[in-house]
Amino acid sequence: MGDSRIPDGLLPLDGRFGSGPSLVRGAQIDAFVRASRDVLGTSHRRAAVTGLVDEVRTGLSELFALPDGYEVVLGNGGATAFWDAAAFCLVERRAQAMVFGEFGAKFASALSAPWLQAPEVREAPAGSIALPEPREDVDVYAWPHNETSTGAMAPVRRVDGAPGALTVVDGTSAAGGALVDPAEFDVYYFAPQKNFGADGGLWIALLSPAAIERIERIGASGRYLPDFLSLPLALRCSRRGQTLNTPAIGTLLLLAEQIRWLNEHGGLPWAAERTGRSSAAVYEWALASAYASPFVAQPEHRSSVVATVDLAERVDAARIARSLRKLGVVDVEPYRGLQRNQLRIATFVSIETEDVRRLLALVDHLAGEPG
Ligand SMILES: *Cc1c(COP(=O)(O)O)cnc(C)c1O
Numbered sequence: 001m002g003d004s005r006i007p008d009g010l011l012p013l014d015g016r017f018g019s020g021p022s023l024v025r026g027a028q029i030d031a032f033v034r035a036s037r038d039v040l041g042t043s044h045r046r047a048a049v050t051g052l053v054d055e056v057r058t059g060l061s062e063l064f065a066l067p068d069g070y071e072v073v074l075g076n077g078g079a080t081a082f083w084d085a086a087a088f089c090l091v092e093r094r095a096q097a098m099v100f101g102e103f104g105a106k107f108a109s110a111l112s113a114p115w116l117q118a119p120e121v122r123e124a125p126a127g128s129i130a131l132p133e134p135r136e137d138v139d140v141y142a143w144p145h146n147e148t149s150t151g152a153m154a155p156v157r158r159v160d161g162a163p164g165a166l167t168v169v170d171g172t173s174a175a176g177g178a179l180v181d182p183a184e185f186d187v188y189y190f191a192p193q194k195n196f197g198a199d200g201g202l203w204i205a206l207l208s209p210a211a212i213e214r215i216e217r218i219g220a221s222g223r224y225l226p227d228f229l230s231l232p233l234a235l236r237c238s239r240r241g242q243t244l245n246t247p248a249i250g251t252l253l254l255l256a257e258q259i260r261w262l263n264e265h266g267g268l269p270w271a272a273e274r275t276g277r278s279s280a281a282v283y284e285w286a287l288a289s290a291y292a293s294p295f296v297a298q299p300e301h302r303s304s305v306v307a308t309v310d311l312a313e314r315v316d317a318a319r320i321a322r323s324l325r326k327l328g329v330v331d332v333e334p335y336r337g338l339q340r341n342q343l344r345i346a347t348f349v350s351i352e353t354e355d356v357r358r359l360l361a362l363v364d365h366l367a368g369e370p371g
Contacts, residue, residue, distance in 0.1 A: 018331025050241030151308030
């Protein structure tokens with residue numbers, strides 16, 4: 001394959017740098033195996049599994065330091081299903097959606113439902129971020145915390161001058177790896193296959209009292225809500241340690257173990273320190289490199305959990321990603337829609353900074369250029 005020998009010490013110990021599904025730690029697999037006899041293959045309406053859901057809900061309340069009155073709700077279908085649930089159960093009349101990449105665009109598209117007024121879409125080019133603006137007629141402000149397709153990170157901050165409106169943030173790739181203040185959101189939702197290192201298929205939402213009030217009001221309003229996307233129903237099920245229909249119990253086991261690990265080590269501040277250190281390694285490498293540069297121009301918008309770097313034309317990023325894949329180092333290709341000569345490196349909390357450093361040295365080696 002033309003890469004000849006790889007010098008000692010350049011191969012990451014774990015080659016999984018994908019932005020989701022992402023690295024699953026060995027301890028998560030061990031927890032899965034330990035639970036294989038008494039939890040896997042048992043009823044999701046009985047204590048073994050409802051207790052696991054309760055543990056996830058309590059563990060997330062602790063991890064995010066949720067104030068009294070906030071609740072953790074779960075359902076099936078991943079973050080994508082939550083987009084539609086938000087259109088049915090959170091938006092009263094009109095949303096404002098910030099779009100600066102693929103995931104924000106999909107959320108905005110879900111909020112363009114026929115029973116709502118067309119959302120106001122505030123767009124910014126890939127690699128930058130769009131910020132909300134207060135508007136009289138907007139009752140939901142929606143944006144992604146971390147735009148996984150570009151590696152741009154936006155602040156999670158309530159909109160000044162928008163009393164009564166809900167702040168609804170897609171935290172999918174940020175949650176568990178980045179700090180967030182619950183006082184600044186009404187809904188922070190995510191799927192567990194990024195920093196939580198679990199499998200996909202589930203959505204989890206942290207809800208403020210105002211969000212719960214909105215959900216209950218819309219639930220009582222007579223609006224048609226399909227059961228699968230009904231947040232009033234999800235709220236009732238979650239309070240009993242259940243989901244509306246059968247969840248993937250394995251996903252819950254992997255998720256519960258990761259939450260335990262995070263809480264034992266110091267919670268979100270500890271996680272944010274780890275991801276900050278790993279992502280800084282990528283950005284510092286790129287800034288010092290003759291052929292790489294951070295894709296996100298503004299340093300304060302560079303993601304701490306998904307680092308994107310453009311390569312100079314003379315170095316073919318796709319060739320490097322292919323060579324890495326042959327070495328067992330996978331999923332650093334850029335987001336497909338972006339079509340850039342780029343590498344996208346996840347620096348989720350489970351990924352060791354030393355492995356990130358090995359990856360960067362390996363990229364230099366494959367590029368045939370010193371860093
Ligand atoms: C991965 C991701 C999603 C999609 O999650 P699914 O569980 O596949 O629906 C949505 N939003 C963001 C920001 C993501 O990173």
